Amino acid sequence: MLRWAVTQMQAADIYFGHGTDNSYSEAQVLLAAVLHLDFTQLDQFADARLTQDERAAFAELLEQRIEQRIPAAYLVGQAWFAGLPFLVDERVLVPRSPIAELIARRFTPWLQQAPTRILDLCTGSGCIAIACAYAFPEAEVDALDISIDALSVAEQNIAYHEVEERVIPIESDLYQAIPGQRYDLIVTNPPYVDAEDMADLPAEFSHEPELGLAAGNDGLDLVRTIMREAPEHLNDQGILICEVGNSMLALIAEYPHVPFTWIEFEHGGEGVFMLSKADLVRFQHEF
Known part of the structure; x- marks a missing residue:
């Protein structure tokens, strides 16, 4: 799912710079929010399968990111600064x-x-x-x-x-x-x-x-x-x-x-x- 999201964003040539500077980090932010995980935990569950509902929720966020050009931080309602989370x-x-x-x-x-x-x-x-x-x-x-x-x-x-x-x-x-x-x-x-x-x-x-x-x-x-x-x-x-x-x-x-x-x-x-x-x-x- 991460690979798919990275491909979609890179193909869409969207801009990064609102908390992340690349498509992989942006995809991690979106996927972590859907799965209620810290994005640093994603690697621990890399072999896990997403449920159908999780796939749908992730695809919806990704569509908003690409079609509406909404930064990931706004889509998930959180950004990190100085090692701290902020709404x-x-x-x-x-x-x-x-x-x-x-x-x-x-x-x-x-x-x-x-x-x-x-x-x-x-x-x-x-x-x-x-x-x-x-x-x-x-x-x-x-x-x-x-x-x-x-x-x-x-x-x-x-x-x-x-x-x-x-x-x-x-x-x-x-x-x-x-x-x-x-x-x-x-x-x-x-x-x-x-x-x-x-x-x-x-x-x-x-x-x-x-x-x-x-x-x-x-x-x-x-x-x-x-x-x-x-x-x-x-x-x-x-x-x-x-x-x-x-x-x-x-x-x-x-x-x-x-x-x-x-x-x-x-x-x-x-x-x-x-x-x-x-x-x-x-x-x-x-x-």
Whole structure:
């Protein structure tokens, strides 16, 4: 059944990139959900036969994946991020940020000590905020988003991971709802897709909320505000971690004198920068 699904998806030339990057992994996600198994268990039962009902359910999911171009994470209602499961649906983006690797590294070497207050801007499903809460068990995390729909999903995930006392979802247009609040770490994966890329995105992206993707002609509409207002919300040794993806080149071109630290990842991904509070203050007039 896995071989058949891989063949069907490869023949259909669908796009991968919402939690998996190949047809085999995508098929595993779908089949594991139908069989109520962890996808890591599939190899243990590779010789088992599927029942007729299981075959039908799997074929139906595969048809939706191919015909409607719905990412597997939405079809099964779950995605993995930083080694943790998260509930997802079409109210939020599918978690896939390379920031997960930074969280696993506890943001070394840029954080001088473990943060006690963390801000996750544009939290979406809450995956970054919740993963940070696991990485820093003494920290409080504010999870902000402008979308009520996204915050509803984040609240479900916060409850699922039982971190209600430390991860606080807040409706906010960027920093608007937290005047005077300061943090040791601001981490954000905001909308950053420019107009040209939005027009060319594969069909799978049409199932994600446009609010979580589009960010003006150059993809930097939100990033400018995030950088300009960050100093008012960072403690003296605080840092900003921000993902801008393909808009990295536009950001470098617009601010050639700003000393962005572009982070290299072992497991793939690019377009994530770090700026210290000192540098944000020094170049605040440019943003």
